[in-house]
Amino acid sequence: MANVLLQILGGYQKTHKLRRWINLWPPFLGAGIRVIRIAPDMKAIDVEMKLRWWNANYVGTHFGGSLFAITDAFYMLMLIAHLGDEYIVWDKAASIRYKKPGRGTVRAEFRLTDAQIADIRDKLKTQLKYEPVFPVNVVDEAGVVICEVERLLYIRRKDSLPGPSVAK
Numbered sequence: 001m002a003n004v005l006l007q008i009l010g011g012y013q014k015t016h017k018l019r020r021w022i023n024l025w026p027p028f029l030g031a032g033i034r035v036i037r038i039a040p041d042m043k044a045i046d047v048e049m050k051l052r053w054w055n056a057n058y059v060g061t062h063f064g065g066s067l068f069a070i071t072d073a074f075y076m077l078m079l080i081a082h083l084g085d086e087y088i089v090w091d092k093a094a095s096i097r098y099k100k101p102g103r104g105t106v107r108a109e110f111r112l113t114d115a116q117i118a119d120i121r122d123k124l125k126t127q128l129k130y131e132p133v134f135p136v137n138v139v140d141e142a143g144v145v146i147c148e149v150e151r152l153l154y155i156r157r158k159d160s161l162p163g164p165s166v167a168k
Contacts, residue, residue, distance in 0.1 A: 015038035015039070015040055015042065016038075018038060019035045019037070019038045022035050023035055027069065028069070030054070031049065031055050031063075031065075031066040031069050031070075032049050032050055032052050032054065032055045032066070033047060033048075033049045033066070033069060033070050034047065034048055034049065035047050036048055036107075042077075042078050042081040042082065042112075043078065043082075043111065043112045043113070044109070044110065044111050044112070045074050045077075045078065045109075045110040046107065046108075046109050046110075047070055047074065047107065047108045047109075047110070048105055048106065048107045048108075049062070049066060049067075049070050049105065049106050049107075050104070050105045051102070051103060051104055051105070051106075059101075060103075061101035061102050061103055062101070062102030062103070062106060062146070064096070064098065067096070067098070067102055067106065067138055067146065067147050068094070068096050068147075068149065070106065070108050070138060071094070071108055071136045071138065071149045071151060072091065072094075073091055074108075074110040075091070075110060075112070075134045075136075075151050075153060076089050076090065076091045076153060078110065078112045079112070079117075079120070079153065079155065082112065082117050083117070083120065083121070083155070085158075086157060086158055086159065087124075087155060087156065087157055087158065088154070088155065088156045088157075088158055089153060089154070089155050090153065090154040090155075091151060091152075091153060091154075092131060092152045092153060092154040093151075093152040094149060094150060094151045094152065095149070095150050096147055096148070096149045097147060097148045097149075098146070098147045099145050099146060099147055099148065100144065100145075100146055101146075102138070102140060102146040102147070103140065104140060104141050105140070105141050106138050106139065106140055106141075106146055107138070107139055107141075108136050108137070108138045108139075108149075109136075109137075110134075110136065116132075119132075120132065120155055124155065124156070124157050124160075128156065128160050129154060129155065129156040129160075130155045130156075131152055131153065131154055131155070132152075132153055132155070133150050133151065133152050133153075134150070134151045134153065135148065135149070135150050135151075136148075136149045136150075136151060137149075
């Protein structure tokens with residue numbers, strides 16, 4: 001079972017328990033990243049990070065690595081929940097473009113639609129792999145964009161993997 005950790009945490013049916021455990025995950029806990037909400041259908045996740053002394057940079061604004069980390073792995077988790085065990089889903093790459101210094105509390109919202117899920121399934125009927133890009137904006141308390149992040153995911157059907165080779 002590919003989602004053993006998620007099953008231990010109560011699976012996707014208990015998103016409140018999943019949220020609690022993600023919030024205790026050391027990289028997020030150390031950066032001050034908190035998941036505020038996971039929708040019961042796993043199609044929406046809201047995350048925030050308050051500016052603290054331990055996640056500030058030398059000039060007193062949000063450390064760029066923490067702004068990058070606030071966007072990490074959420075689309076992967078959402079797609080694993082919707083595509084199921086028949087698919088391999090990885091966060092493959094990401095890029096970030098800083099727009100202005102982050103001060104105070106910053107937020108990121110992750111949204112997944114039925115159309116996006118259907119599009120992925122359709123593409124993988126004819127392609128071995130699919131690498132969609134999901135944009136995420138990190139915004140301040142006034143809704144001003146602090147940075148733009150693009151997350152590139154790698155998705156593949158497990159049954160499209162080559163079988164074991166026979167040595168001759």
